[in-house]
Amino acid sequence: MRALTAARPSGAAAEPGPARPAGQFPAALTVVGFLALGLLALPIVGLLQRAPWSALPAVLGESEVLEALRVSLIVSLVATAACVVLGLPLAFVLARRRLRFGRVVRALVMLPMVLPPVVAGTALLFALGRRGLVGQWLDSWFGVSLPFTTAGAVVAAAFVALPFFVVTVEAALRQAGDDLDEAAATLGAGAWSTLLHVTLPTIRPALAAGTALAWARAVGEFGATLTFAGNFPGRTRTLPLETYLALERNPEAAVAISLVLMAVALAVLVTLRDRWMPR
Amino acid sequence: MTVSFDGLVARSGWTLRVDGLEIDEGVTAVVGANGTGKTTLGRAVAGLDRLAGGRLVIAGSVVDDPAAGAFVPAHQRRVGLVFQDLRLFGHLRVIDNVAFGLRRTGTDRAAARQRAGDLLERVGVDSGVWSKRPTALSGGQRQRVAIARALAPEPEVLIVDEPLASVDSSGRAGLRALIGESPARHTLLITHDPVDVATLASRLVVLDNGAVASRGSVAEVTARPGCEWAATFLGANVVPGHAQGTSVTTGAGLVLTVASEAEGPVYVTFPAHAVTLHRDRPAGSARNAWQAELERVDIDGERARVHLAGPLAVRADITRRSADELELRPGLTVWASLKATELTVVT
Numbered sequence A: 001m002r003a004l005t006a007a008r009p010s011g012a013a014a015e016p017g018p019a020r021p022a023g024q025f026p027a028a029l030t031v032v033g034f035l036a037l038g039l040l041a042l043p044i045v046g047l048l049q050r051a052p053w054s055a056l057p058a059v060l061g062e063s064e065v066l067e068a069l070r071v072s073l074i075v076s077l078v079a080t081a082a083c084v085v086l087g088l089p090l091a092f093v094l095a096r097r098r099l100r101f102g103r104v105v106r107a108l109v110m111l112p113m114v115l116p117p118v119v120a121g122t123a124l125l126f127a128l129g130r131r132g133l134v135g136q137w138l139d140s141w142f143g144v145s146l147p148f149t150t151a152g153a154v155v156a157a158a159f160v161a162l163p164f165f166v167v168t169v170e171a172a173l174r175q176a177g178d179d180l181d182e183a184a185a186t187l188g189a190g191a192w193s194t195l196l197h198v199t200l201p202t203i204r205p206a207l208a209a210g211t212a213l214a215w216a217r218a219v220g221e222f223g224a225t226l227t228f229a230g231n232f233p234g235r236t237r238t239l240p241l242e243t244y245l246a247l248e249r250n251p252e253a254a255v256a257i258s259l260v261l262m263a264v265a266l267a268v269l270v271t272l273r274d275r276w277m278p279r
Numbered sequence B: 001m002t003v004s005f006d007g008l009v010a011r012s013g014w015t016l017r018v019d020g021l022e023i024d025e026g027v028t029a030v031v032g033a034n035g036t037g038k039t040t041l042g043r044a045v046a047g048l049d050r051l052a053g054g055r056l057v058i059a060g061s062v063v064d065d066p067a068a069g070a071f072v073p074a075h076q077r078r079v080g081l082v083f084q085d086l087r088l089f090g091h092l093r094v095i096d097n098v099a100f101g102l103r104r105t106g107t108d109r110a111a112a113r114q115r116a117g118d119l120l121e122r123v124g125v126d127s128g129v130w131s132k133r134p135t136a137l138s139g140g141q142r143q144r145v146a147i148a149r150a151l152a153p154e155p156e157v158l159i160v161d162e163p164l165a166s167v168d169s170s171g172r173a174g175l176r177a178l179i180g181e182s183p184a185r186h187t188l189l190i191t192h193d194p195v196d197v198a199t200l201a202s203r204l205v206v207l208d209n210g211a212v213a214s215r216g217s218v219a220e221v222t223a224r225p226g227c228e229w230a231a232t233f234l235g236a237n238v239v240p241g242h243a244q245g246t247s248v249t250t251g252a253g254l255v256l257t258v259a260s261e262a263e264g265p266v267y268v269t270f271p272a273h274a275v276t277l278h279r280d281r282p283a284g285s286a287r288n289a290w291q292a293e294l295e296r297v298d299i300d301g302e303r304a305r306v307h308l309a310g311p312l313a314v315r316a317d318i319t320r321r322s323a324d325e326l327e328l329r330p331g332l333t334v335w336a337s338l339k340a341t342e343l344t345v346v347t
Helices: A002-007 A010-014 A027-049 A056-060 A063-096 A102-114 A117-128 A135-142 A150-176 A179-186 A191-202 A204-220 A223-229 A239-249 A251-271 B038-046 B094-104 B109-122 B139-151 B169-180 B194-200 B218-223 B228-235 B320-326
Strands: B003-011 B014-023 B026-031 B053-058 B061-065 B079-082 B157-161 B186-190 B203-208 B211-217 B237-250 B255-270 B276-278 B288-300 B303-308 B314-319 B333-338 B344-346
Touching: A027 A251, A056 A063, A056 A251, A063 A102, A063 A150, A063 A204, A063 A239, A063 A251, A102 A150, A117 A135, A117 A150, A117 A223, A150 A191, A150 A204, A150 A223, A179 A191, A179 B079, A191 A204, A191 B094, A204 A239, A204 A251, A223 A239, A239 A251, B003 B038, B014 B038, B014 B203, B014 B211, B026 B038, B026 B194, B038 B053, B038 B079, B038 B157, B038 B186, B038 B203, B079 B139, B094 B109, B094 B139, B109 B139, B139 B157, B139 B169, B169 B194, B194 B228, B194 B237, B194 B255, B203 B218, B203 B228, B211 B218, B218 B228, B237 B314, B276 B314, B276 B320, B288 B320, B303 B320, B314 B320
Parallel strands: B026 B186, B026 B203, B079 B157, B157 B186
Antiparallel strands: B003 B014, B003 B053, B053 B061, B203 B211, B237 B255, B255 B344, B276 B333, B288 B303, B288 B333, B303 B314
């Protein structure tokens, strides 16, 4: 009991209002909690203290880095676009249709979030590879081969990023319900008109958040890309792959690219601050 | 032109059965206790709930007939619905909420806004708030916007679900007048406010336990309410008057003393069973006493409903035994009294 009393701020007793049980936990948790915070902060500090600030423009201007940046932008943006185009209908199906195996379907949708990326890449290879389940037909009918191409890198990035968009948008659709859709219908709006003029504007914050999350995941994709799309400069070598290679060749470049990727992540966090960051 | 409803709507574990209901032009009030299917009836007419059986015809066209595979979706029905929870579009400005229906039916933006502005003016929403989001408005203002929005596409049928539930007393009279002036051919007013019925409705539909208990003109339904709830509800007396503190002066000059203070035009409501009848001037605490001429006595089982003329046209429910004891007969002059605590003042 003494420890509990001691943990309270001394002024608390004088304050009006009910006594709050918050803060009544073993003091040791506070210590470990701050250690964990250190674990999260330390790598960032490590990166920042090694940052070649003055040489940054030169390092980032290297042709290999620019090439990887170009590939990363193309791959991540096309993958994000695919996530929006495919994910929006999927989110509607999950939120508005009563599915027979709803739990199974939802688990399937979320699987890429928890799957090791290298497993995702391997699975993609056996599905869409030249001898894969679907890939063999793509190859023999259309002459399309995805592995080790930019398109393959897009597929890998979209596969891992899609759930982030779907889960965010589905939650918003559920929360919005169909009250406003009904109101629109009584005012003469058909299904497409309602979607365009009511439903989508209503969930706009979630659309933005889902897109930002999916893009952040696509930009950072490494394992599935390497496994399924390989590591070809100018085609599939994205910034994360370039970072990994640069660690051997030119650590300064690795640090510089890492800083860029971290800035991207921070920018996404700022975009999401109202939704995901408690005040 | 009528709305003709003969069918049933099934919701989870519950059904609304409507047998041969014809809704004529004008304002029809749909009344009934909570959970008796008033809102479901409105939703079915609007096309938001489908019939499980039967047939729904609006102005000669079949809009729902599951046996024939006919269903006209809500957006093609020309039925406007003012939802109890309003459901204004939070992402649109007030004026664009009202213009929404016109835009969806092909009117260009400028013309739709022009018309929306006219409607907002008519329902009394100040042009200063037209560019605001609905959330910035008061409850009464939002209710007005919702009515204007539903009227904008010029529906054949306007359904208004509990229009005054979310409005403070100061805005009620104006909103009531607004519904009374509804340009829609048919107006269905879903309510459980006796004042709405007394001031707006020409016809009544009583729902009880998922079925129509009674329907017809207000006088017809009042004579045959069809269920206990409606008997009490329709027995409620609604007397217009002018309030000054706790005194309300009624039309014929009789002053009623009420328990709560108010100013200006009001309605005084009280249940029929709150009226006490006497052969002689009552003594004691009932300060609201007046002499009235007895018009008619309706006997319904153990209950006698006495219709009084005189300074106040009111109904009094007494037991049949008391009626016999008082030897009531038409033309007789009796004393009526009311306790101030039984009176509700509505603005």
